[in-house]
Amino acid sequence: MSEDNDFIGNTEEEAPLLTDEAVSRSRGASFVSSVFNLMNAIMGSGILGLAYAMANTGIVGFCLLLVLVSALAAYSVHLLLKLCDQTGLTSYEGLGERALHKPGKVLVGCAVLIQNIGAMSSYLFILKSELPAAITSFQTADGTKTPWFEDGRLLLILITICVILPLAILPRVGFLGYTSGLAFVFMLYFTAVVVVKKYVIPCPLPNNITVSSVSCQVSNSSTADCTAQLFVLSRKSAYAIPTMAFSFLCHTAVLPIYCELDRPTKARMQRVTNISISLSFTLYLVSALFGYLTFYAQVDTELLHGYDRYLPRDVVVITVRLAILLSVVLTVPLIHFPARKAAILLLFGSRPFSWWIHSLTTVCILGVVLSLAVFVPDIRxxxxxxxxxxxxxxxxxxxxxxxxxxxxxxFRSLDYIGAAFLVVFGVVVGALSLTLIILTWVQSS
Structure with missing residues (x-):
């Protein structure tokens, strides 16, 4: 088998990757189902902040950065799949162990657990704060409010038990293809609404109210505020790359999806990755562009807040907010899957599937995530x-x-140079993100 597999995935398919999972099943997840699952792992509530990133980088600057980050994300998946093809390993933790021995396995497992538990907790925190308002907004102004609708913690517990737990406890990630497809429809609906509302909200913004990322203040909004900027460079521009980078993070889910793919080959999984990232790229770009062209420099850090302010009881905006929240609910089980796999590998090692270990680990992880979202005032x-x-x-x-x-x-091969560039780029992005967060804390205090 040739080592130089095509990154785009247009070469002939390699010999199928033989794993215990592949041998034990007669048919894996379909190609379309795998695309939906990977898209669901990529896309989340981060889509709400990309219009703000465009406002702070300009249209051309944003497009260049989005192309760069999405290409690097696809390329890093290419390297992971190539390593799986060369070594026969099918887990991120296994690759870490092969590269750095036991510390590598522990390092990757802990990183996956921390990242995914943090992401799930953040999503549930969003549900706790946003879902009560989204539900009560369907009520008439003079209607009798139902108290339990306004209790975000109670709603969160009910949704976790009735929706997230049954989906998360499924033994295979391929079963989530249908819910991931539904989440994609919700994201498509959100993007369509952003495009349509561009032609509904006039510019200059009504009532001479401009939206600040910190507060809402009255100021003069003129036609000068309705000019799109091609390039913007400011202190806030530094937030754009970390925001985009985290918007394309799907690597913890790639290998589990690869293992369950029907006829799993590197070329076939690379096509799944390329299609998923391309569709996500398109939705990101369209929603960010039209969101920015609606509010221009006055775009809010969370795009929907602007629509709430200028169209407070618009039925379409209310439904799209609910659609985003439902998409978040359906994303949590998919993020949970690699977290559970990492926990089982760290605690129990590679052993045959056990419903007892599987169920106990699922409940424990969801219990930790739910506790963080319910009891911690601000985990962000x-x-x-x-x-x-x-x-x-x-x-x-x-x-x-x-x-x-x-x-x-x-040493001088193209992939070797590309891998070295990924390491340097990742260190720079991580250091930049950490510095920006610390600076934000200092300024807030």
């Missing part, structure tokens, strides 16, 4: 610091580093 700062380091490692540093350690290619 804590996981912001952790996420800035673990996300950069999982997205850029680990794939490049593992390739440098494991691959037998020549």
């Amino acid at each position: 700062n804590v996981f912001g610091v952790v996420g800035s380091t673990t996300s950069s490692c999982l997205l850029f540093v680990f794939p490049g580093l593992f390739y440098l350690k494991i691959s037998t290619q020549r």
Whole structure:
């Protein structure tokens, strides 16, 4: 088998990857189901902040950065799949162990656990704060409010038990293809609404109210505020790359999806990755562009807040907010899957599937995540610091580093140079993210 597999995935398919999972099943997840699952792992509530990133980088600057980050994300997946093809390993933790021995396995497993528990906690925290308002907004102004609708903690517990737990306890990630497809429809709906509302909200903004990322203040909004900027360079521009990088983080889910793919080959999984990242790229770009062209420099850090302010009881905006929240609910089980796999590998090692261990680990992880979301007043700062380091490692540093350690290619080969660039880029992005978060803390205090 040739080591020089095509990154785009247009060459002939290699021999199928033989794993215990592949042997034990008669048919794996379909190609379309795998695309939906990987897209669901990529896309989340981060789509709400990309219009703000465009406002702080300009249209051309944003497009260039988005192309760069998405290409590097696809390339890092290419390196992971190439290592799996060369070594026969099918887990991120296994590659870490091959590259750095036992410390590598523990390092990757802990990074996956921390990153995914942080992401799930953040999603549930969003549900706790946003879902009560989204539900009560469907009520008439003079209607009788139902008290339990306004209790975000109670809603969160009910949704976790009734929706997230049954989906998370499924033994295979392929079963989530249908819910991931539904989440994609919700994201598509959100993007369509952003495009349509561009032609509904006039510019200058009504009532001479401009939106600040810190507060809402009255000021003069003129036609000068309705001019799109091609390039913007400011202190806030530095937030754009970390925001985009985290928006394409799907690497903890890639290998589990690869293992369950029907007729799993590197070329076939690379096509799944390329299609998923391309579709996500398109939705990101369209929603960010039209969101920015709606509010221009006055775009909010979370795009939907602007629509709430200028169209407070618009039925379409209310439904799209609910759609985003439902998409977040359906993303949590998919993020949970690699976290559970990492926990089982760290605690129990490689052993045959056990429903007892599987169920106990699922309940424990969801219990920790739910407790953080319900009882901790503000977890975003804590996981912001952790996420800035673990996300950069999982997205850029680990794939490049593992390739440098494991691959037998020549020192000056294209992939070797690309892997070295990924490591450097990941370290820079992680350090930049961490610095920005610390600076934000200092300024807030």
